[in-house]
Amino acid sequence: MNTSDGEFVWCIPDAYFTKDGDSRIPSHESISILNTGVKSANLKINFYFEDDRPAIKNIAVCINPESCVHLRLDKPEQIGNIKIPYDTPYGIKIESDVRVVVQYSRAYTGTVPMALMTTIAYSNPIKQSEKN
Amino acid sequence: MNTSDGEFVWCIPDAYFTKDGDSRIPSHESISILNTGVKSANLKINFYFEDDRPAIKNIAVCINPESCVHLRLDKPEQIGNIKIPYDTPYGIKIESDVRVVVQYSRAYTGTVPMALMTTIAYSNPIKQSEKN
Amino acid sequence: MNTSDGEFVWCIPDAYFTKDGDSRIPSHESISILNTGVKSANLKINFYFEDDRPAIKNIAVCINPESCVHLRLDKPEQIGNIKIPYDTPYGIKIESDVRVVVQYSRAYTGTVPMALMTTIAYSNPIKQSEKN
Amino acid sequence: MNTSDGEFVWCIPDAYFTKDGDSRIPSHESISILNTGVKSANLKINFYFEDDRPAIKNIAVCINPESCVHLRLDKPEQIGNIKIPYDTPYGIKIESDVRVVVQYSRAYTGTVPMALMTTIAYSNPIKQSEKN
Numbered sequence: 001m002n003t004s005d006g007e008f009v010w011c012i013p014d015a016y017f018t019k020d021g022d023s024r025i026p027s028h029e030s031i032s033i034l035n036t037g038v039k040s041a042n043l044k045i046n047f048y049f050e051d052d053r054p055a056i057k058n059i060a061v062c063i064n065p066e067s068c069v070h071l072r073l074d075k076p077e078q079i080g081n082i083k084i085p086y087d088t089p090y091g092i093k094i095e096s097d098v099r100v101v102v103q104y105s106r107a108y109t110g111t112v113p114m115a116l117m118t119t120i121a122y123s124n125p126i127k128q129s130e131k132n
Numbered sequence: 133m134n135t136s137d138g139e140f141v142w143c144i145p146d147a148y149f150t151k152d153g154d155s156r157i158p159s160h161e162s163i164s165i166l167n168t169g170v171k172s173a174n175l176k177i178n179f180y181f182e183d184d185r186p187a188i189k190n191i192a193v194c195i196n197p198e199s200c201v202h203l204r205l206d207k208p209e210q211i212g213n214i215k216i217p218y219d220t221p222y223g224i225k226i227e228s229d230v231r232v233v234v235q236y237s238r239a240y241t242g243t244v245p246m247a248l249m250t251t252i253a254y255s256n257p258i259k260q261s262e263k264n
Numbered sequence: 265m266n267t268s269d270g271e272f273v274w275c276i277p278d279a280y281f282t283k284d285g286d287s288r289i290p291s292h293e294s295i296s297i298l299n300t301g302v303k304s305a306n307l308k309i310n311f312y313f314e315d316d317r318p319a320i321k322n323i324a325v326c327i328n329p330e331s332c333v334h335l336r337l338d339k340p341e342q343i344g345n346i347k348i349p350y351d352t353p354y355g356i357k358i359e360s361d362v363r364v365v366v367q368y369s370r371a372y373t374g375t376v377p378m379a380l381m382t383t384i385a386y387s388n389p390i391k392q393s394e395k396n
Numbered sequence: 397m398n399t400s401d402g403e404f405v406w407c408i409p410d411a412y413f414t415k416d417g418d419s420r421i422p423s424h425e426s427i428s429i430l431n432t433g434v435k436s437a438n439l440k441i442n443f444y445f446e447d448d449r450p451a452i453k454n455i456a457v458c459i460n461p462e463s464c465v466h467l468r469l470d471k472p473e474q475i476g477n478i479k480i481p482y483d484t485p486y487g488i489k490i491e492s493d494v495r496v497v498v499q500y501s502r503a504y505t506g507t508v509p510m511a512l513m514t515t516i517a518y519s520n521p522i523k524q525s526e527k528n
Contacts, residue, residue: 005254006143006256011402012497013428013429013430014426014499014501030146032145033145036178046432049464050464050465051463054462055463066187067182068147068181068182068223069221070146089428089466091430091464091497093430101144102145103144103145103251106514108510115379115510116248117381117501118238118514119251119514120253120254121516122519137273137275137357166355168357196315198319199312199313200277200279200312200354201353202280202353233275235276235277237278246379247379248379250382252277255386269489269520270518298409300407300442330444331445331446331448332411333485334409334410365518367410380502
């Protein structure tokens with residue numbers, strides 16, 4: 001019986017973190033993870049950069065059963081104390097040991113007022129069928 | 133013969149409702165559901181939160197055949213009289229007894245003017261193949 | 265040999281057309297259709313509304329081979345002389361006789377400056393596998 | 397063993413490049429490509445236009461292994477010295493010799509402040525299954 005929704009592998013190619021922002025609502029990005037199942041989801045998160053800059057791999061994050069977490073990428077305490085560099089294009093890969101659903105959003109407040117963008121992340125049907 | 137489009141299970145990890153907003157157009161989120169088939173769609177909607185806050189489950193909503201409804205999440209009368217708490221990250225799961233298509237959008241008017249974001253929700257191909 | 269990309273059926277649940285807008289760039293929605301193949305794509309477009317309002321069906325649009333068209337939904341001459349009503353939530357279904365890719369975007373200029381949102385439309389894998 | 401994520405063919409129907417923009421942050425579009433695998437990704441990019449304007453094909457771009465590149469479409473040096481015309485609707489197809497993930501984003505600064513939109517591009521499951 002499968003009570004969990006989503007996939008095991010998720011990718012986000014367009015992540016970007018800027019220092020700009022107003023004082024009330026700083027610019028920020030978030031990865032939102034929905035775990036509809038009855039088991040905790042143990043995530044491993046990788047960050048990829050341009051050129052020859054090495055990837056940062058296997059940042060561990062745990063999501064409770066039947067819960068939804070919005071991870072703020074500008075808050076190192078939420079992503080294994082990793083400090084994402086400013087003004088640097090990067091990409092994200094998330095692997096989970098149970099099915100989850102992942103959405104990426106960005107709020108830009110570098111010029112008041114706000115700009116928003118969001119997308120469901122890309123999920124990997126190949127890995128899914130191998131796991132099943 | 134299958135005259136309906138879409139899937140049976142849809143998920144939205146990044147939902148967030150804020151009290152900010154101007155008087156003319158309040159900030160709001162919507163779940164838009166398209167039912168292209170000839171049968172009514174009976175939906176059950178779950179809301180998931182962070183930490184140990186329990187999920188709210190099985191909110192019933194009906195969508196007429198060959199119609200499209202934009203459910204406003206800031207209007208309790210449209211979602212079974214549930215009042216979504218302010219400034220609280222949450223996620224959404226929607227199950228339907230017939231195929232439908234679901235899109236999530238957010239309009240933020242906390243600072244004039246408006247910011248918009250949208251994405252087709254994530255649909256669950258696993259449950260789909262089981263149902264077929 | 266299949267030289268065309270995409271699917272045969274596409275759905276957009278969250279369409280909405282507003283009269284607001286500044287004089288230079290009016291608020292508008294667009295359906296962008298990419299036809300990468302060597303045959304013209306003959307589209308039939310349906311519009312669905314809330315409540316018991318009847319759907320508008322089978323609006324015909326043709327897309328040239330190896331071309332990309334951004335249909336403006338506020339311009340009746342681009343969608344079979346259909347006039348989409350203002351301030352009315354609606355949904356869209358697009359069927360094509362060859363594979364195409366569809367993206368929906370909205371630009372809101374009711375308050376200067378602009379808000380933007382976009383998403384790849386939902387495509388129907390069921391109908392696709394039946395056609396293949 | 398498959399260490400790479402994503403698909404081989406990606407499409408973006410709604411691309412549009414405008415001359416507007418403020419001096420600090422010009423309006424721009426980007427294609428973000430994430431290559432999580434251990435081999436370089438050799439891309440060929442096609443651009444499609446409205447009417448009978450011929451497509452521009454097979455622009456070559458290489459993405460390093462385990463890296464993520466945000467290609468700016470307003471910078472000809474990043475896309476084979478192609479100069480995308482202003483104020484012209486167009487679409488994009490990307491083919492890769494290894495699996496990659498592609499996201500499209502647009503930042504509009506024609507009126508200060510900024511508007512943002514993003515979506516994971518459409519990927520072609522048909523071509524994928526043929527390659528596997």
